[in-house]
Structures are given as structure tokens and as C-alpha cells.
Amino acid sequence: MDNVLHLTSTASTNEDAYQLALDGAQHGYAVIADEQTSGKGRLGRTWVAPANTCLCCSLILRPKLPFVELPRLTLTSGLALYKVIEKLTGLNIFGLKWPNDLYCEGKKCGGILVESSSPVTSDEKSFVVVGIGLNVNSLLDDFPGKLQETVTSLLIQTAKHYSIPELFIQLRHSLLYYLKIHEELGFKAILKEWRKYDVLYGKEMQWLTTEKKVITGIGLGPDDSGQLLVKDRMGDLHMILSGNVSLKE
Ligand code: BTN
Numbered sequence: 001m002d003n004v005l006h007l008t009s010t011a012s013t014n015e016d017a018y019q020l021a022l023d024g025a026q027h028g029y030a031v032i033a034d035e036q037t038s039g040k041g042r043l044g045r046t047w048v049a050p051a052n053t054c055l056c057c058s059l060i061l062r063p064k065l066p067f068v069e070l071p072r073l074t075l076t077s078g079l080a081l082y083k084v085i086e087k088l089t090g091l092n093i094f095g096l097k098w099p100n101d102l103y104c105e106g107k108k109c110g111g112i113l114v115e116s117s118s119p120v121t122s123d124e125k126s127f128v129v130v131g132i133g134l135n136v137n138s139l140l141d142d143f144p145g146k147l148q149e150t151v152t153s154l155l156i157q158t159a160k161h162y163s164i165p166e167l168f169i170q171l172r173h174s175l176l177y178y179l180k181i182h183e184e185l186g187f188k189a190i191l192k193e194w195r196k197y198d199v200l201y202g203k204e205m206q207w208l209t210t211e212k213k214v215i216t217g218i219g220l221g222p223d224d225s226g227q228l229l230v231k232d233r234m235g236d237l238h239m240i241l242s243g244n245v246s247l248k249e
Pocket of ligand 1: 011012013014015036038039040041042045047055056057058100101110111112113131132133134
């Protein structure tokens with residue numbers, strides 16, 4: 001494959017891709033690994049992916065977008081991932097959980113970690129690394145104890161195995177395609193599609209604030225800037241920029 005670094009094992013493909021981007025790797029260059037030993041998730045979490053059964057990849061993008069627009073690429077990438085999975089499985093049982101998760105029947109099947117170059121980087125050198133972890137051919141027993149309650153995979157959901165390299169090729173294509181839509185038609189065009197697959201919309205959900213306060217409310221989906229809107233029991237509207245949200249049990 002052109003412009004792809006395929007590693008048997010690495011700490012984190014996002015870290016590898018970030019360094020390659022700093023060294024000048026071009027738009028669309030990707031790192032894929034059969035195994036990650038220190039996979040990174042959002043909010044400083046670790047990403048656990050049983051070796052050889054998951055897709056772990058990171059794509060370097062040099063978007064023609066202003067810096068303020070870059071965090072929105074999490075939603076753009078989620079849409080790109082959703083579309084690949086819907087087409088591949090022929091099923092509409094999957095959905096997107098704001099801001100970065102691929103969900104199925106209340107369980108997490110995949111996640112996205114977008115990391116941007118420093119805000120002081122010049123426009124020509126600025127970049128984004130889009131890291132994607134997708135549970136493909138894993139079974140629950142492949143995951144450590146507690147995680148088994150919250151994760152799922154394409155194999156578990158569809159009773160079929162999938163080629164991880166083939167999935168990666170389709171995903172890279174889809175990411176580059178939806179980035180172009182974002183650049184040319186604007187984030188609104190992405191949101192219009194994304195909202196169709198929103199698993200939190202109209203549902204009772206919880207949000208953990210940075211002050212560690214739990215707020216319960218109804219998910220109203222992302223606003224035009226990509227922040228999540230939640231209406232609490234008193235009817236007050238909250239705009240969530242970042243944080244941990246979940247469906248209320
Ligand atoms: C999340 O759901 O918190 C985001 C998970 C992102 C995991 C992927 S796996 C490939 C890439 N490399 C990493 O270290 N993380 C991302």
C-alpha cells in the first residue's frame with residue numbers, strides 16, 4: 001500500500017503518526033499496527049485493543065480549514081467510519097455517540113482520537129492526526145474483565161469476520177472523502193448526515209462535568225459548532241464542549 005507504514009507492534013499509532021507529521025509526512029499518510037502496547041483514548045484514557053483482531057490506525061491530514069475548525073474533524077471522522085461500517089455490514093444497527101464513538105446496541109465498537117498540531121504552527125505546516133480504533137474480529141473473551149461489559153465488535157454483532165487491511169483501505173478513502181465534503185461544503189453538510197445516526201438524540205443521558213457533577217438531561221444532538229446540546233430536568237439548556245457523556249442506565 002502506498003503512503004502507509006504497517007507495523008507489527010507499536011506503542012501507539014497516533015504517536016508514530018504525530019512524529020511523522022512533524023517530520024513532514026504528507027496529507028493522507030497513514031500508520032497501521034497489528035498490535036498497540038500503549039494505545040491512547042480520549043480524555044487521557046488508554047485504548048485496549050486485543051492484537052490482530054482490531055483495526056488500529058492513524059491518518060495524517062493537512063486540512064484546508066482554519067484552526068478553530070479542527071476539533072470538529074472528530075465528528076467528520078465518525079461519519080466517515082459509520083458510512084464504511086454501514087456499507088460493509090449492510091446493516092443499520094450501528095450509530096454514533098457524541099463526540100467520537102461508534103456504538104451498537106449500547107456497546108462501544110470503535111473510537112476516534114483526533115490530535116492537532118500546536119496552534120502556533122504555521123498554516124502550511126499544521127496537521128491533524130486522526131486515530132481510529134475499531135473492534136473487528138474480537139470476541140468478548142479477548143478483552144480484559146470489566147471492559148467485557150461495555151464493548152462489542154463487528155464479529156459479535158454480525159457473526160462475520162472481516163479483512164482488517166481491506167477495512168483500512170475503505171476507511172482511509174472515506175476519511176479523505178468526508179474531509180473534502182467538510183472543506184468544500186462546510187461542517188453543516190457533515191452535521192446534516194451525522195445527526196441521522198446520533199444514538200443520544202432524544203434519549204435520557206448523563207454528563208459528567210469537569211467539576212465532577214453529574215447532570216441528567218435529554219440529548220438534543222450537536223449544535224452547528226459541534227457542541228452537544230442537553231436539556232436538563234429544569235428545562236435549562238447546556239452546551240457541552242468536551243467530556244464524558246453516556247446514556248442513562
Ligand atoms: C477513544 O474512544 O477514546 C478514542 C480511541 C482511539 C484509539 C485509536 S487506536 C489507533 C490510534 N492510536 C492510538 O493510540 N489511539 C488511536
